[in-house]
Amino acid sequence: MENLNEEEIIAYLKGRLKEGRFLHSLNVMKMAIKLAEMYHVDIYNAKFAGLLHDCAKNMQNEELIAYCDEHQIPIDDIKRSSPGILHADVGADIAKNVFGANPEIEEAIRYHTLANREMTDLDKIIYIADLIEEGRTLPGLEEIREIVYRDLNEGYLAALKYCIENVAERGKAIHQQSLDALETAANILKE
C-alpha cells in the first residue's frame, strides 16, 4: 500500500536536519530511484527509504540511547561506544511508527549504516546510494559509481569494502554485521 506522504516527510526532515543533511537525503532519494529503475526494484520503496534513511541523524547520542531504551531497541557494545550508529535503528523505527513505512522500507533504513548478512536489492540500493549520491565527492567514489552502474552486487561489494576500510582507518572496530555482510556479498559473486 502506497501511503507515505512526501510533503509531510519533507517538512519533518527540513525542520530537523541541518541543510547539508537535508540535501543529502534528497540526493540519496534521487540516486535510489535511479538504481531502482536500473535494477527493477520497487521505485516507491526506493524513493521513500532514500528520503527517510537519515531521519534520525539530527539526534544526539543521549537521545538515541534514550529512544532505544524506550522502544526496546537493543544496543550492543559497538553501538554503545559509537551511539551515532543508532540513527539507523531509530530512523527505521520512526519511519514505521511516525510515517507508516512498510517493512521493506523500514529494513532498508535499519541496514543502511552497518549492512547485514541478508540484504535485499532494496537494502543494497539504499546502502550504495547513501555512499555515492551526487553530493559526495570523496576520492574513489567515481570508480564505485561505475561499478554500481555495471552490476548491483559488484557495486554493493565495492561500497561495503569502501565503508569498512573507512571505519578501520578511523581506528574504530568493525561491527560483526558489516563483516557478515562482506562475507555474503563476496560469496554471492563467487557463485
Ligand SMILES: [Fe+2]
Ligand atoms: Fe545514515
Ligand SMILES: [Fe+2]
Ligand atoms: Fe545518509
